Amino acid sequence: MIDLLHVILLGIIEGITEFLPISSTGHLLIAEKLGLGHRSDLFNIGIQAGAILAVTLIYWKRIWQLFTQWREPANRDYLLKLVVAFLITAVLGFIAVKHGFKLPETVTPIAWALVLGGFWMIGAELLAARQPDRSAVTWRVAILVGVAQMLAGIFPGTSRSAATIFAAMLAGTSNRAAATEFAFLVGIPTMYAATGYELLKVLRGGGAAHENWIALTLGFVVSAIVAFVAVKWLLGYIRTHRFTPFAIYRIALGVALLLLVPTGA
Structure with missing residues (x-):
């Protein structure tokens, strides 16, 4: 019973943090260190897949429009920019993996990433506010978003959503919603590809044989539901509010972790 409660809590954490600019990888590692238990790679993949499914459902109309009306110049241009951003992330990520890059498993680098990322978000928000309100996505935006997404993937605590949103805002798409x-x-x-890649590795390594499928399914469902609510709320919030509260939260959490870690807490 306690284990299932931990699974629910991990699903909630993943659902809230995957698309909010506060770092899901960092929060899951912190949760593990706080006693929610180390989970298998397949479990972590499963709850991430739940969050991805949620945001796919939220944007399904836009996705359907892009693919069914791709002959329209505006849709075709937007779709090509999405493809280029994805390919940049995929190629750079593949190079990082081939060079043996691994995510850290300690809290300290994540704490620093939370703090520095929080200050960066505040500065980026101020710079973006000085720009004219632009909703158009340029090729520069597409390229920098692809690079930012890759960097967020190899530096846990950075937050993929924060890195890509602010890369877009600073590169020319200053409208927060766009x-x-x-x-x-x-x-x-990007996340479907990364999840599929990791899932294939786990299955080839025989990791599925000893998996707790009830826990994995529960975590997936909880993550999907919570992520759906969280993203829906975020999309409404950013229409009239800045990202500054998220930045302050990151800084406060990072500082608290830096103060606690040396004591062994």
Whole structure:
């Protein structure tokens, strides 16, 4: 019973943090260190897949429009930019994996990433506010979002959504809603590809044989439901609010972790 409660909590954490600019990888590692238990790679993949499914459902009309009306110049241009951003992330990510890059398993680098990322978000928000309100996505935006997404993938605590949204805003798409939409749409194929790659590795390694499928299914469902609610709320929130509260939260959490870690807490 306690284990299932932990699974629910992990699903909630993943659902809230995957698309909010506060770092899901960092929060899951912190949750593990706080006693929610180390989970298998397949479990972590499963709850991430739940969050991806949720955001796919939210944007399904936009995705359907892009693929069924791709002959329209505006849709074709937008779709090509999504593809380029995805390919940049995929190629750079593949190079990082081939060079043996691995995510850290300690809290300290994540704490620093939370703090530095929080200050960066505040500065980026101020810079973006000085720009004219632009909703158009340029090729520069597409390229920088692809690079930002890859960097967020190899530096846990950075937050993929924060990195890509602010990359878009600073590169020219200063409208928060438009920048967020492009960042999330790029993230959908990227995260499906990454999840599929990791899942294939786990299955080939025989990891599925000893998996607790009840826990995995529960985590997947909880993550999907919570992510759906969280993203819906975020998309409404950013229409009239800045990202500053998320930045302050990151800084406060990072500082608290840096103060606690040396004590062994």
